[in-house]
Amino acid sequence: MPNMIRTKTPMPEQAPEQRIKNFSEVALGYTKENALLEAQRCLHCKNSPCIAGCPVNVQIPDFIKLIEQGDFGAACRKIRETNSLPAVCGRVCPQESQCEAKCVRGLKGEAVAIGRLERFAADFGTGEGSEAKKPALNGKKVAVVGGGPAGLTCAGDLAARGYKVTVYEALHAAGGVLTYGIPEFRLPKAIVRQEVENLKALGVEVIEDMVIGKVLSVQELFGEMGYSAVFLGTGAGLPSFMGIDGENLIGVYSANEFLTRVNLMRGFDDDYDTPLRPFEHIAVIGGGNVAMDAARCAKRLGAKDVTIVYRRSEAEIPARLEELHHAKQEGIIFHLLTSPVKIVANEKGEVSALECVRMELGEPDASGRRRPVTIEGSNFTLESDCVIMAIGTSPNPLVPKTTPGLETNRHGCIVADEATMRTSLEGVYAGGDAVSGAATVILAMGAGKTAAASIDELLRGKN
Numbered sequence: 001m002p003n004m005i006r007t008k009t010p011m012p013e014q015a016p017e018q019r020i021k022n023f024s025e026v027a028l029g030y031t032k033e034n035a036l037l038e039a040q041r042c043l044h045c046k047n048s049p050c051i052a053g054c055p056v057n058v059q060i061p062d063f064i065k066l067i068e069q070g071d072f073g074a075a076c077r078k079i080r081e082t083n084s085l086p087a088v089c090g091r092v093c094p095q096e097s098q099c100e101a102k103c104v105r106g107l108k109g110e111a112v113a114i115g116r117l118e119r120f121a122a123d124f125g126t127g128e129g130s131e132a133k134k135p136a137l138n139g140k141k142v143a144v145v146g147g148g149p150a151g152l153t154c155a156g157d158l159a160a161r162g163y164k165v166t167v168y169e170a171l172h173a174a175g176g177v178l179t180y181g182i183p184e185f186r187l188p189k190a191i192v193r194q195e196v197e198n199l200k201a202l203g204v205e206v207i208e209d210m211v212i213g214k215v216l217s218v219q220e221l222f223g224e225m226g227y228s229a230v231f232l233g234t235g236a237g238l239p240s241f242m243g244i245d246g247e248n249l250i251g252v253y254s255a256n257e258f259l260t261r262v263n264l265m266r267g268f269d270d271d272y273d274t275p276l277r278p279f280e281h282i283a284v285i286g287g288g289n290v291a292m293d294a295a296r297c298a299k300r301l302g303a304k305d306v307t308i309v310y311r312r313s314e315a316e317i318p319a320r321l322e323e324l325h326h327a328k329q330e331g332i333i334f335h336l337l338t339s340p341v342k343i344v345a346n347e348k349g350e351v352s353a354l355e356c357v358r359m360e361l362g363e364p365d366a367s368g369r370r371r372p373v374t375i376e377g378s379n380f381t382l383e384s385d386c387v388i389m390a391i392g393t394s395p396n397p398l399v400p401k402t403t404p405g406l407e408t409n410r411h412g413c414i415v416a417d418e419a420t421m422r423t424s425l426e427g428v429y430a431g432g433d434a435v436s437g438a439a440t441v442i443l444a445m446g447a448g449k450t451a452a453a454s455i456d457e458l459l460r461g462k463n
Contacts, residue, residue, distance in 0.1 A: 003040035006109025010034075011116055016329040020299050023184040023268050026326060027091070035120040039068040041112050045104050050114060053102035055446030056089075056153070057082045060099060060114055063121055076125025079118060084156030084199060085149065085445065087191045088178055090119025093442045094320055134203050138162035140459050143227040145212045145399065148176020149441045150432025151233030152199060153448030154455075159202040161456050166227075168210040173264060176235050177433075178441065180264040181256070183293050185300070189263070213398040218406070218428065229427045229455045232414060233448060236393045236433035242285070246343025247389070251279065251351035255286070255294045255390035262297045279386035280304045283354045285340055286390035287312065292323040294388045295332045306332050307382060311339040311359050311372040337361070339372065341379065343387055354384045395434045403428075413437055421451035429455055 012028040042064045050060045066075035079086040095115035103111035144151045147169035175192040239254030261267040267276035282298040287310035337359040344353040358378035361370035407415040407424035414430040431447025
């Protein structure tokens with residue numbers, strides 16, 4: 001009989017006063033007892049609406065049933081049939097707006113904690129017979145440009161179909177935003193490295209420090225290198241700025257640079273030679289998950305106070321509720337309905353303050369959210385020696401600029417058919433943030449999965 005408790009089994013966590021002093025994972029993961037209790041809440045609905053909410057089509061009731069039966073290795077294998085990165089997804093996917101939003105248990109209480117169970121299966125299942133077998137090669141090669149969620153997913157799906165897949169990663173570690181963007185306390189880098197190793201075990205080759213568009217062109221991947229198809233998953237790593245005075249001062253960072261220095265370059269670790277300059281009063285501009293990540297990293301680096309400055313109200317904050325909740329627990333200050341107008345310098349050309357203006361909400365804009373309107377004469381200043389801009393990113397332009405005939409839109413995004421991820425060039429597919437602009441990990445993975453299926457059809461002569 002299902003467990004009819006209406007609330008989710010709580011996730012064990014580090015206490016806020018402890019975790020702000022370290023970069024260890026905040027959510028500690030389910031124990032076996034937690035997982036078995038939560039798995040029993042699943043009703044195993046005949047129509048499985050939760051699956052429809054998953055961009056990579058994980059067979060959710062099936063893997064939860066295997067957890068309920070105590071076969072954690074089989075549960076992990078079931079997830080990996082459609083999801084190449086389950087330990088990642090179980091930690092960072094917005095399940096509350098996807099699979100869990102469709103869960104029938106959510107109609108009268110809380111949805112089943114699908115994400116927490118996925119994380120459990122991935123963590124406990126690895127090493128218990130969950131590893132996939134390396135398939136026989138079919139003699140065809142595919143290049144994947146970019147080792148982020150879209151590229152890794154595409155590579156894994158193609159390798160499982162027998163293709164010889166090479167991932168070309170520009171940085172010195174694969175993972176894309178999983179490695180350089182999402183902090184250690186949300187997604188340990190050892191987890192990302194293990195997921196990459198799992199793909200290598202399938203036969204995927206990963207070449208790092210390789211900048212496609214600079215060292216090799218897309219045309220050369222087809223010609224000199226002999227690939228039959230190319231997938232572009234180059235992400236959206238070009239930061240956006242507001243265009244206000246003072247953005248060139250010492251102490252102003254894009255969130256991309258700040259998080260890359262913390263995560264990829266381990267700026268928080270005294271054993272590394274790439275530390276971040278210490279700051280006392282940090283202002284983070286923006287309200288998304290990236291803003292929360294930057295603010296929570298800044299807190300752990302020892303800042304006296306960290307303030308989120310966001311031009312709308314809390315109801316419009318785009319960050320996950322869990323991230324917002326954790327940020328509040330950790331003492332992050334929120335200046336809502338507030339917009340920066342100027343970054344003030346001291347005599348050394350360093351940030352000394354952030355001038356802001358109060359806002360109020362007017363009529364809805366094109367996104368459906370109420371448009372913020374300036375309250376004249378409401379200017380004030382925040383003491384700041386560091387300002388972090390977390391207001392969005394756009395696609396990396398290098399590959400489109402060096403690939404004649406590759407169509408992009410006015411935002412710099414590669415144009416790709418949504419149903420197949422085909423681009424304007426024969427044999428070239430694209431997906432993830434390079435196509436959609438900055439979005440979620442799981443949506444990028446869904447695009448990579450779609451592209452892999454389309455590439456397989458192309459190379460098998462089915463279209």
